[in-house]
Amino acid sequence: MATIAQQVVFHPVVSESLKVWSTTVGRDKTYRAVQYFARFLAWFLLSKGEKINAARWNALKSHLALGRKLMRLGKPLEHLQSALKATTASGPAVEQLTTIGRQLAYFGYLSNDALVWANSVKFWNLKPSTAARVNKLANQFWLAGILFSITFGLLKSARISSEIKDLQSSGVWTEKGTQADRDAKILSLERTTAGVRYQFIIDLFDVWIPATNLGFVNLNDGVLGLFGLASSLLALRTQWLSVTGRK
Template identity: 60%
Template sequence: MTTVASQVILHPVVSQSLKFGSTTVGRDKTYRAVQYYARFLTWYLLNKGDKHNAARWNALKSHLATARKLLRLGKPVEHLQAALRASLASGPASEQILAIGKQLAYFGYLSYDAVVWANAVKFFVLPPETAQRVTKTSNRFWLAGILFSLVHGVLKLTRLTREAKMLQAGKSWGEKDVGEETQREARLNAVKAAQAAARTQFLIDILDVWIPATGAGITNINEGALGIFGFITSVLGMRAQWKAVTGKQ
Protein backbone atom coordinates (compact mmCIF):
# COMPACT_ATOMS: atom_id res chain seq x y z
CA MET A 1 0.00 0.00 0.00
CA THR A 2 2.86 2.36 0.87
CA THR A 3 4.49 1.67 -2.48
CA VAL A 4 1.27 2.41 -4.35
CA ALA A 5 0.75 5.63 -2.39
CA SER A 6 4.33 6.70 -3.10
CA GLN A 7 3.92 6.00 -6.80
CA VAL A 8 0.78 8.16 -6.90
CA ILE A 9 1.97 11.01 -4.67
CA LEU A 10 5.47 11.15 -6.15
CA HIS A 11 4.36 10.61 -9.73
CA PRO A 12 6.09 13.05 -12.14
CA VAL A 13 2.73 14.47 -13.28
CA VAL A 14 1.84 15.30 -9.65
CA SER A 15 5.22 16.98 -9.15
CA GLN A 16 4.85 18.94 -12.40
CA SER A 17 1.31 19.98 -11.42
CA LEU A 18 2.59 21.29 -8.08
CA LYS A 19 5.34 23.17 -9.88
CA PHE A 20 2.77 24.62 -12.30
CA GLY A 21 0.44 25.58 -9.44
CA SER A 22 3.25 27.26 -7.51
CA THR A 23 3.48 29.96 -10.19
CA THR A 24 1.17 32.99 -10.09
CA VAL A 25 0.41 32.62 -13.80
CA GLY A 26 -0.42 28.93 -13.38
CA ARG A 27 -2.86 29.62 -10.56
CA ASP A 28 -4.40 32.58 -12.38
CA LYS A 29 -4.99 30.61 -15.59
CA THR A 30 -6.52 27.74 -13.61
CA TYR A 31 -8.82 30.07 -11.68
CA ARG A 32 -9.74 31.80 -14.94
CA ALA A 33 -10.66 28.49 -16.60
CA VAL A 34 -12.97 27.60 -13.70
CA GLN A 35 -14.38 31.15 -13.61
CA TYR A 36 -15.37 31.14 -17.28
CA TYR A 37 -16.66 27.58 -17.14
CA ALA A 38 -18.84 28.70 -14.21
CA ARG A 39 -19.98 31.67 -16.31
CA PHE A 40 -21.07 29.33 -19.09
CA LEU A 41 -22.70 26.89 -16.68
CA THR A 42 -24.62 29.70 -14.94
CA TRP A 43 -26.05 30.79 -18.29
CA TYR A 44 -26.89 27.18 -19.23
CA LEU A 45 -28.62 26.43 -15.92
CA LEU A 46 -30.62 29.66 -16.00
CA ASN A 47 -31.84 28.79 -19.50
CA LYS A 48 -32.98 25.44 -18.12
CA GLY A 49 -34.76 27.17 -15.26
CA ASP A 50 -32.48 25.70 -12.58
CA LYS A 51 -32.02 28.88 -10.55
CA HIS A 52 -30.75 27.12 -7.43
CA ASN A 53 -27.69 25.54 -9.04
CA ALA A 54 -27.20 28.58 -11.26
CA ALA A 55 -26.84 30.72 -8.13
CA ARG A 56 -24.12 28.40 -6.79
CA TRP A 57 -22.05 28.59 -9.97
CA ASN A 58 -22.64 32.33 -10.28
CA ALA A 59 -21.31 32.82 -6.74
CA LEU A 60 -18.22 30.77 -7.60
CA LYS A 61 -17.69 32.83 -10.75
CA SER A 62 -17.98 36.10 -8.82
CA HIS A 63 -15.61 35.03 -6.03
CA LEU A 64 -12.99 33.78 -8.48
CA ALA A 65 -13.22 37.02 -10.45
CA THR A 66 -12.62 39.01 -7.25
CA ALA A 67 -9.74 36.74 -6.20
CA ARG A 68 -8.07 37.12 -9.59
CA LYS A 69 -8.30 40.91 -9.33
CA LEU A 70 -6.41 40.68 -6.04
CA LEU A 71 -3.68 38.57 -7.68
CA ARG A 72 -3.28 41.24 -10.37
CA LEU A 73 -2.82 44.24 -8.07
CA GLY A 74 0.87 44.63 -8.89
CA LYS A 75 0.65 43.90 -12.60
CA PRO A 76 0.17 47.48 -13.87
CA VAL A 77 3.82 48.17 -13.05
CA GLU A 78 4.85 45.00 -14.93
CA HIS A 79 3.12 46.33 -18.03
CA LEU A 80 4.84 49.71 -17.66
CA GLN A 81 8.17 47.87 -17.54
CA ALA A 82 7.16 45.82 -20.58
CA ALA A 83 6.27 49.03 -22.46
CA LEU A 84 9.68 50.48 -21.62
CA ARG A 85 11.46 47.31 -22.75
CA ALA A 86 9.43 47.34 -25.98
CA SER A 87 10.49 50.95 -26.62
CA LEU A 88 14.16 49.94 -26.27
CA ALA A 89 13.92 46.76 -28.33
CA SER A 90 15.02 46.53 -31.93
CA GLY A 91 12.65 45.48 -34.69
CA PRO A 92 10.10 46.89 -37.13
CA ALA A 93 8.83 50.28 -35.94
CA SER A 94 5.18 49.38 -36.56
CA GLU A 95 5.41 46.26 -34.37
CA GLN A 96 7.29 48.20 -31.72
CA ILE A 97 4.62 50.93 -31.55
CA LEU A 98 1.83 48.38 -31.34
CA ALA A 99 3.65 46.48 -28.59
CA ILE A 100 4.05 49.69 -26.58
CA GLY A 101 0.38 50.58 -27.14
CA LYS A 102 -0.70 47.13 -25.97
CA GLN A 103 1.31 47.34 -22.75
CA LEU A 104 0.09 50.86 -21.95
CA ALA A 105 -3.52 49.80 -22.59
CA TYR A 106 -3.09 46.87 -20.21
CA PHE A 107 -1.60 49.25 -17.65
CA GLY A 108 -4.77 51.34 -17.84
CA TYR A 109 -7.00 48.26 -17.74
CA LEU A 110 -5.39 46.76 -14.66
CA SER A 111 -5.18 50.13 -12.89
CA TYR A 112 -8.93 50.61 -13.24
CA ASP A 113 -9.44 46.93 -12.42
CA ALA A 114 -7.77 47.54 -9.04
CA VAL A 115 -10.39 50.20 -8.31
CA VAL A 116 -13.12 47.73 -9.31
CA TRP A 117 -11.64 45.22 -6.83
CA ALA A 118 -11.45 47.78 -4.01
CA ASN A 119 -15.11 48.63 -4.56
CA ALA A 120 -16.10 44.94 -4.75
CA VAL A 121 -14.52 44.12 -1.37
CA LYS A 122 -15.97 47.34 0.13
CA PHE A 123 -12.52 48.79 0.85
CA PHE A 124 -14.14 51.97 -0.37
CA VAL A 125 -17.63 52.29 -1.75
CA LEU A 126 -18.31 54.01 -5.04
CA PRO A 127 -21.73 55.27 -6.09
CA PRO A 128 -23.36 52.74 -8.46
CA GLU A 129 -23.05 55.08 -11.45
CA THR A 130 -19.35 55.69 -10.76
CA ALA A 131 -18.66 51.97 -10.24
CA GLN A 132 -20.34 51.19 -13.55
CA ARG A 133 -18.33 53.89 -15.30
CA VAL A 134 -15.05 52.60 -13.84
CA THR A 135 -15.87 49.04 -14.91
CA LYS A 136 -16.73 50.18 -18.43
CA THR A 137 -13.50 52.21 -18.68
CA SER A 138 -11.52 49.17 -17.49
CA ASN A 139 -13.12 47.08 -20.24
CA ARG A 140 -12.35 49.73 -22.85
CA PHE A 141 -8.67 49.69 -21.94
CA TRP A 142 -8.71 45.87 -22.02
CA LEU A 143 -10.36 45.97 -25.45
CA ALA A 144 -7.77 48.47 -26.72
CA GLY A 145 -4.97 46.21 -25.49
CA ILE A 146 -6.38 43.19 -27.32
CA LEU A 147 -6.91 45.20 -30.53
CA PHE A 148 -3.29 46.39 -30.40
CA SER A 149 -2.25 42.76 -29.87
CA LEU A 150 -4.35 41.55 -32.81
CA VAL A 151 -2.83 44.03 -35.26
CA HIS A 152 0.63 43.33 -33.86
CA GLY A 153 -0.01 39.60 -34.35
CA VAL A 154 -1.01 40.05 -37.99
CA LEU A 155 2.11 42.09 -38.76
CA LYS A 156 4.38 39.69 -36.89
CA LEU A 157 2.92 36.60 -38.55
CA THR A 158 3.28 38.24 -41.98
CA ARG A 159 6.93 39.05 -41.28
CA LEU A 160 7.70 35.58 -39.88
CA THR A 161 5.99 33.86 -42.82
CA ARG A 162 8.06 35.91 -45.26
CA GLU A 163 11.25 35.13 -43.33
CA ALA A 164 10.42 31.39 -43.20
CA LYS A 165 9.92 31.32 -46.98
CA MET A 166 13.26 33.02 -47.54
CA LEU A 167 15.05 30.56 -45.27
CA GLN A 168 13.37 27.59 -46.93
CA ALA A 169 14.24 28.97 -50.37
CA GLY A 170 17.87 29.26 -49.30
CA LYS A 171 17.78 25.65 -48.17
CA SER A 172 16.39 24.51 -51.53
CA TRP A 173 19.28 26.18 -53.35
CA GLY A 174 21.50 23.55 -51.79
CA GLU A 175 24.42 25.57 -50.37
CA LYS A 176 27.19 23.23 -49.37
CA ASP A 177 28.58 25.24 -46.50
CA VAL A 178 27.73 23.06 -43.48
CA GLY A 179 28.11 25.93 -41.02
CA GLU A 180 25.72 28.18 -42.90
CA GLU A 181 23.25 25.35 -43.35
CA THR A 182 23.29 24.62 -39.61
CA GLN A 183 22.70 28.27 -38.81
CA ARG A 184 19.88 28.43 -41.35
CA GLU A 185 18.20 25.34 -39.83
CA ALA A 186 18.49 26.80 -36.34
CA ARG A 187 17.01 30.11 -37.47
CA LEU A 188 14.22 28.38 -39.37
CA ASN A 189 13.30 26.33 -36.30
CA ALA A 190 13.27 29.51 -34.19
CA VAL A 191 11.03 31.25 -36.74
CA LYS A 192 8.63 28.30 -36.80
CA ALA A 193 8.44 28.30 -33.00
CA ALA A 194 7.74 32.05 -33.04
CA GLN A 195 5.03 31.49 -35.67
CA ALA A 196 3.34 28.84 -33.51
CA ALA A 197 3.39 31.13 -30.47
CA ALA A 198 2.06 34.07 -32.51
CA ARG A 199 -0.76 31.95 -33.97
CA THR A 200 -1.77 30.78 -30.50
CA GLN A 201 -1.76 34.35 -29.19
CA PHE A 202 -3.81 35.50 -32.20
CA LEU A 203 -6.40 32.79 -31.50
CA ILE A 204 -6.54 33.81 -27.84
CA ASP A 205 -7.00 37.47 -28.78
CA ILE A 206 -9.68 36.81 -31.42
CA LEU A 207 -11.75 34.91 -28.82
CA ASP A 208 -11.02 37.15 -25.83
CA VAL A 209 -11.80 40.39 -27.66
CA TRP A 210 -15.55 39.78 -27.34
CA ILE A 211 -15.39 39.74 -23.52
CA PRO A 212 -14.31 43.38 -22.98
CA ALA A 213 -16.24 44.48 -26.08
CA THR A 214 -19.41 43.18 -24.43
CA GLY A 215 -18.40 44.57 -21.03
CA ALA A 216 -17.89 47.99 -22.60
CA GLY A 217 -21.34 47.82 -24.22
CA ILE A 218 -19.98 47.73 -27.79
CA THR A 219 -21.24 44.21 -28.58
CA ASN A 220 -23.94 42.05 -27.06
CA ILE A 221 -22.64 38.46 -26.91
CA ASN A 222 -24.55 36.16 -24.56
CA GLU A 223 -22.99 34.90 -21.34
CA GLY A 224 -22.79 31.32 -22.58
CA ALA A 225 -20.63 32.20 -25.57
CA LEU A 226 -18.40 34.49 -23.49
CA GLY A 227 -17.97 31.69 -20.96
CA ILE A 228 -16.90 29.24 -23.66
CA PHE A 229 -14.52 31.79 -25.25
CA GLY A 230 -12.92 32.54 -21.89
CA PHE A 231 -12.63 28.86 -20.99
CA ILE A 232 -10.89 28.00 -24.30
CA THR A 233 -8.39 30.86 -24.01
CA SER A 234 -7.73 29.96 -20.37
CA VAL A 235 -6.90 26.37 -21.34
CA LEU A 236 -4.59 27.66 -24.09
CA GLY A 237 -2.90 29.90 -21.55
CA MET A 238 -2.59 27.00 -19.10
CA ARG A 239 -1.01 24.87 -21.83
CA ALA A 240 1.57 27.55 -22.62
CA GLN A 241 2.43 28.02 -18.94
CA TRP A 242 2.64 24.24 -18.40
CA LYS A 243 5.12 24.01 -21.27
CA ALA A 244 7.13 26.95 -19.91
CA VAL A 245 7.29 25.50 -16.38
CA THR A 246 7.77 21.81 -17.13
CA GLY A 247 9.34 21.93 -20.59
CA LYS A 248 6.71 19.46 -21.81
CA GLN A 249 3.73 19.75 -24.18
Protein backbone atom coordinates in the same frame (compact mmCIF):
# COMPACT_ATOMS: atom_id res chain seq x y z
CA MET B 1 -2.74 0.33 -0.30
CA ALA B 2 0.12 2.58 0.86
CA THR B 3 1.96 1.85 -2.38
CA ILE B 4 -1.05 2.90 -4.45
CA ALA B 5 -1.37 6.11 -2.41
CA GLN B 6 2.31 6.89 -2.95
CA GLN B 7 1.97 6.30 -6.68
CA VAL B 8 -0.94 8.73 -6.82
CA VAL B 9 0.56 11.41 -4.54
CA PHE B 10 4.00 11.29 -6.16
CA HIS B 11 2.78 10.85 -9.72
CA PRO B 12 4.71 13.13 -12.12
CA VAL B 13 1.50 14.89 -13.17
CA VAL B 14 0.73 15.72 -9.53
CA SER B 15 4.26 17.01 -8.97
CA GLU B 16 4.14 19.12 -12.13
CA SER B 17 0.71 20.50 -11.17
CA LEU B 18 2.02 21.58 -7.77
CA LYS B 19 4.99 23.22 -9.45
CA VAL B 20 2.71 25.14 -11.83
CA TRP B 21 0.33 26.15 -9.03
CA SER B 22 3.24 27.46 -6.98
CA THR B 23 3.48 30.29 -9.54
CA THR B 24 1.11 33.27 -9.54
CA VAL B 25 0.41 32.87 -13.25
CA GLY B 26 -0.34 29.17 -12.84
CA ARG B 27 -2.86 29.82 -10.06
CA ASP B 28 -4.43 32.74 -11.90
CA LYS B 29 -4.97 30.79 -15.12
CA THR B 30 -6.41 27.85 -13.17
CA TYR B 31 -8.80 30.11 -11.26
CA ARG B 32 -9.73 31.82 -14.53
CA ALA B 33 -10.52 28.49 -16.18
CA VAL B 34 -12.79 27.52 -13.28
CA GLN B 35 -14.36 31.00 -13.27
CA TYR B 36 -15.36 30.84 -16.93
CA PHE B 37 -16.46 27.22 -16.68
CA ALA B 38 -18.70 28.32 -13.79
CA ARG B 39 -20.03 31.13 -15.98
CA PHE B 40 -20.93 28.67 -18.72
CA LEU B 41 -22.44 26.15 -16.31
CA ALA B 42 -24.52 28.78 -14.50
CA TRP B 43 -25.93 29.89 -17.87
CA PHE B 44 -26.64 26.28 -18.87
CA LEU B 45 -28.38 25.43 -15.59
CA LEU B 46 -30.41 28.64 -15.72
CA SER B 47 -31.54 27.78 -19.26
CA LYS B 48 -32.79 24.46 -17.83
CA GLY B 49 -34.68 26.25 -15.07
CA GLU B 50 -32.36 25.04 -12.28
CA LYS B 51 -32.11 28.40 -10.52
CA ILE B 52 -30.71 27.11 -7.20
CA ASN B 53 -27.83 25.20 -8.78
CA ALA B 54 -27.19 28.09 -11.17
CA ALA B 55 -26.94 30.49 -8.22
CA ARG B 56 -24.21 28.33 -6.65
CA TRP B 57 -22.07 28.46 -9.80
CA ASN B 58 -22.77 32.17 -10.24
CA ALA B 59 -21.52 32.76 -6.71
CA LEU B 60 -18.35 30.76 -7.42
CA LYS B 61 -17.79 32.73 -10.62
CA SER B 62 -18.19 36.07 -8.82
CA HIS B 63 -15.90 35.17 -5.92
CA LEU B 64 -13.18 33.84 -8.22
CA ALA B 65 -13.39 37.00 -10.34
CA LEU B 66 -13.04 39.14 -7.22
CA GLY B 67 -10.15 37.05 -5.89
CA ARG B 68 -8.30 37.31 -9.20
CA LYS B 69 -8.60 41.11 -9.09
CA LEU B 70 -6.82 41.02 -5.73
CA MET B 71 -4.05 38.80 -7.13
CA ARG B 72 -3.46 41.29 -9.96
CA LEU B 73 -3.03 44.43 -7.84
CA GLY B 74 0.69 44.71 -8.62
CA LYS B 75 0.50 43.84 -12.30
CA PRO B 76 -0.08 47.36 -13.68
CA LEU B 77 3.52 48.23 -12.81
CA GLU B 78 4.75 45.11 -14.63
CA HIS B 79 3.01 46.26 -17.81
CA LEU B 80 4.32 49.80 -17.37
CA GLN B 81 7.87 48.43 -17.08
CA SER B 82 7.32 46.30 -20.18
CA ALA B 83 6.10 49.36 -22.08
CA LEU B 84 9.20 51.32 -21.10
CA LYS B 85 11.48 48.42 -22.08
CA ALA B 86 9.72 48.20 -25.45
CA THR B 87 10.67 51.82 -26.22
CA THR B 88 14.35 50.81 -26.34
CA ALA B 89 13.89 47.42 -27.99
CA SER B 90 15.05 46.78 -31.53
CA GLY B 91 12.79 45.68 -34.33
CA PRO B 92 10.29 47.10 -36.84
CA ALA B 93 8.78 50.38 -35.63
CA VAL B 94 5.18 49.30 -36.17
CA GLU B 95 5.68 46.15 -34.08
CA GLN B 96 7.36 48.24 -31.39
CA LEU B 97 4.43 50.68 -31.35
CA THR B 98 1.84 47.92 -31.07
CA THR B 99 3.82 46.36 -28.21
CA ILE B 100 3.96 49.68 -26.36
CA GLY B 101 0.26 50.26 -27.03
CA ARG B 102 -0.63 46.79 -25.75
CA GLN B 103 1.36 47.18 -22.53
CA LEU B 104 -0.03 50.67 -21.82
CA ALA B 105 -3.56 49.46 -22.50
CA TYR B 106 -3.14 46.58 -20.04
CA PHE B 107 -1.69 49.05 -17.53
CA GLY B 108 -4.85 51.15 -17.88
CA TYR B 109 -7.09 48.09 -17.72
CA LEU B 110 -5.57 46.63 -14.56
CA SER B 111 -5.31 50.04 -12.86
CA ASN B 112 -9.02 50.65 -13.33
CA ASP B 113 -9.76 47.03 -12.45
CA ALA B 114 -8.05 47.62 -9.10
CA LEU B 115 -10.49 50.47 -8.44
CA VAL B 116 -13.36 48.12 -9.33
CA TRP B 117 -12.02 45.65 -6.74
CA ALA B 118 -11.60 48.36 -4.08
CA ASN B 119 -15.22 49.44 -4.61
CA SER B 120 -16.47 45.83 -4.59
CA VAL B 121 -14.92 45.08 -1.19
CA LYS B 122 -16.11 48.45 0.20
CA PHE B 123 -12.55 49.64 0.80
CA TRP B 124 -13.14 52.68 -1.37
CA ASN B 125 -16.76 53.57 -1.96
CA LEU B 126 -17.56 55.01 -5.37
CA LYS B 127 -20.81 56.50 -6.52
CA PRO B 128 -22.76 54.06 -8.73
CA SER B 129 -22.28 56.32 -11.75
CA THR B 130 -18.53 56.62 -11.08
CA ALA B 131 -18.19 52.87 -10.54
CA ALA B 132 -19.95 52.25 -13.86
CA ARG B 133 -17.57 54.66 -15.65
CA VAL B 134 -14.51 53.02 -14.09
CA ASN B 135 -15.75 49.56 -15.06
CA LYS B 136 -16.45 50.74 -18.61
CA LEU B 137 -13.00 52.33 -18.86
CA ALA B 138 -11.39 49.09 -17.65
CA ASN B 139 -13.18 47.16 -20.41
CA GLN B 140 -12.19 49.76 -23.01
CA PHE B 141 -8.53 49.43 -22.06
CA TRP B 142 -8.85 45.63 -22.00
CA LEU B 143 -10.33 45.58 -25.50
CA ALA B 144 -7.67 47.99 -26.76
CA GLY B 145 -4.92 45.79 -25.31
CA ILE B 146 -6.26 42.68 -27.03
CA LEU B 147 -6.66 44.51 -30.35
CA PHE B 148 -3.07 45.78 -30.11
CA SER B 149 -1.97 42.19 -29.39
CA ILE B 150 -3.91 40.85 -32.39
CA THR B 151 -2.40 43.53 -34.64
CA PHE B 152 1.08 42.74 -33.36
CA GLY B 153 0.52 39.03 -34.00
CA LEU B 154 -0.61 39.62 -37.58
CA LEU B 155 2.30 41.95 -38.36
CA LYS B 156 4.99 39.77 -36.79
CA SER B 157 3.62 36.56 -38.29
CA ALA B 158 3.57 38.13 -41.76
CA ARG B 159 7.11 39.48 -41.37
CA ILE B 160 8.54 36.16 -40.20
CA SER B 161 6.73 34.23 -42.95
CA SER B 162 8.32 36.57 -45.49
CA GLU B 163 11.77 36.04 -43.95
CA ILE B 164 11.33 32.26 -44.10
CA LYS B 165 10.34 32.41 -47.78
CA ASP B 166 13.38 34.58 -48.54
CA LEU B 167 15.69 32.10 -46.80
CA GLN B 168 14.14 29.13 -48.59
CA SER B 169 14.44 30.72 -52.04
CA SER B 170 17.80 32.45 -51.69
CA GLY B 171 20.34 30.76 -53.98
CA VAL B 172 21.78 27.26 -54.00
CA TRP B 173 23.19 26.08 -50.68
CA THR B 174 26.08 23.74 -51.34
CA GLU B 175 28.20 24.07 -48.22
CA LYS B 176 26.96 21.85 -45.40
CA GLY B 177 27.80 24.36 -42.68
CA THR B 178 26.04 27.20 -44.44
CA GLN B 179 22.99 25.10 -45.21
CA ALA B 180 22.85 23.89 -41.61
CA ASP B 181 22.91 27.49 -40.39
CA ARG B 182 20.09 28.40 -42.75
CA ASP B 183 18.00 25.41 -41.64
CA ALA B 184 18.60 26.28 -37.98
CA LYS B 185 17.49 29.86 -38.59
CA ILE B 186 14.37 28.72 -40.44
CA LEU B 187 13.52 26.35 -37.58
CA SER B 188 13.97 29.15 -35.05
CA LEU B 189 11.73 31.47 -37.08
CA GLU B 190 9.07 28.76 -37.41
CA ARG B 191 9.05 28.25 -33.64
CA THR B 192 8.69 31.99 -33.11
CA THR B 193 5.80 32.07 -35.58
CA ALA B 194 4.10 29.18 -33.77
CA GLY B 195 4.30 31.10 -30.48
CA VAL B 196 2.91 34.26 -32.05
CA ARG B 197 0.02 32.36 -33.65
CA TYR B 198 -0.71 30.57 -30.38
CA GLN B 199 -1.13 33.91 -28.61
CA PHE B 200 -3.20 35.12 -31.56
CA ILE B 201 -5.67 32.27 -30.98
CA ILE B 202 -5.90 33.15 -27.28
CA ASP B 203 -6.62 36.77 -28.19
CA LEU B 204 -9.33 35.74 -30.65
CA PHE B 205 -11.14 33.90 -27.85
CA ASP B 206 -10.69 36.72 -25.33
CA VAL B 207 -11.59 39.72 -27.49
CA TRP B 208 -15.33 38.91 -27.38
CA ILE B 209 -15.52 39.28 -23.59
CA PRO B 210 -14.77 43.03 -23.29
CA ALA B 211 -16.50 43.61 -26.64
CA THR B 212 -19.69 42.13 -25.16
CA ASN B 213 -19.25 44.04 -21.89
CA LEU B 214 -19.09 47.27 -23.90
CA GLY B 215 -22.14 46.36 -26.01
CA PHE B 216 -20.31 46.07 -29.35
CA VAL B 217 -21.53 42.47 -29.71
CA ASN B 218 -24.21 40.51 -27.89
CA LEU B 219 -22.94 37.06 -26.93
CA ASN B 220 -24.56 35.16 -24.07
CA ASP B 221 -22.79 33.92 -20.93
CA GLY B 222 -22.68 30.38 -22.29
CA VAL B 223 -20.59 31.36 -25.31
CA LEU B 224 -18.41 33.77 -23.33
CA GLY B 225 -17.88 31.12 -20.67
CA LEU B 226 -16.63 28.63 -23.26
CA PHE B 227 -14.41 31.24 -24.92
CA GLY B 228 -12.91 32.25 -21.58
CA LEU B 229 -12.41 28.62 -20.60
CA ALA B 230 -10.63 27.87 -23.89
CA SER B 231 -8.27 30.86 -23.65
CA SER B 232 -7.54 30.09 -19.99
CA LEU B 233 -6.61 26.47 -20.73
CA LEU B 234 -4.39 27.55 -23.63
CA ALA B 235 -2.61 30.08 -21.42
CA LEU B 236 -2.32 27.52 -18.62
CA ARG B 237 -0.72 25.09 -21.07
CA THR B 238 1.89 27.72 -21.94
CA GLN B 239 2.69 28.21 -18.26
CA TRP B 240 2.78 24.44 -17.72
CA LEU B 241 5.33 23.95 -20.51
CA SER B 242 7.38 26.89 -19.24
CA VAL B 243 7.52 25.70 -15.64
CA THR B 244 8.01 21.98 -16.32
CA GLY B 245 10.51 22.55 -19.12
CA ARG B 246 8.56 20.47 -21.61
CA LYS B 247 8.74 21.28 -25.31
